[in-house]
Amino acid sequence: MTIARDFFAQDAVRVARGLIGAELRVGGVGGRIVETEAYDAGDPASHSFAGVTKRNAAMFGPVGHAYVYRIYGLHWCLNFVCASEQPGSAVLIRAIEPLYELEVMRARRGGIADRLLCSGPGRLAQALGIDGAIDGSPLDQPPFALSEPAGPSPIVAGPRIGITKAPTTPWRFCLAGSRYLSKPS
DNA sequence: CGTAAGATATTCT
């Protein structure tokens, strides 16, 4: 079942939780989402906190679109734009469980272990072929394909990773027991 | 096993 655009018209934390277990494909390549982080409007750790810039313009655009940006000068990160009351919310996709077109992902990632193919934002983006060209693209049209979770998933919440602004806010969500997380359970 | 360094775009001071 495809995820409706309305799903993203709620606060980032609910979207982040709801995405765990969903299937994501980009050009047929992808798998099951096992790790997300929420970045809400007004969150000091969010790129949207300091206002609109050229880089984060997609975050203030329509709900249900992609926000893709470069981090540390060399890695890409994939986010889904959502909204609560104020614009500027997004959910960072941190890890997926590889299921479709494994050969393509292995080739893009240099033939490393399957467990490490998509276990982190930068790795995931490289494996799926994400780059700045699809920043702002709608998630309900090709090359994107999003499907609802097959059933309820056991979810573990914890503090977000790699940030310094609000490190204790428990807005990181993982599929419990998955072997494909950026950090073991 | 662990810690450390390097790559380097974009934004803010």
Add this chain to the structure above:
DNA sequence: GAATATCTTACGT
């Protein structure tokens, strides 16, 4: 100039 929602490689235990 400094910091950042990261990953890989190199080197020391």
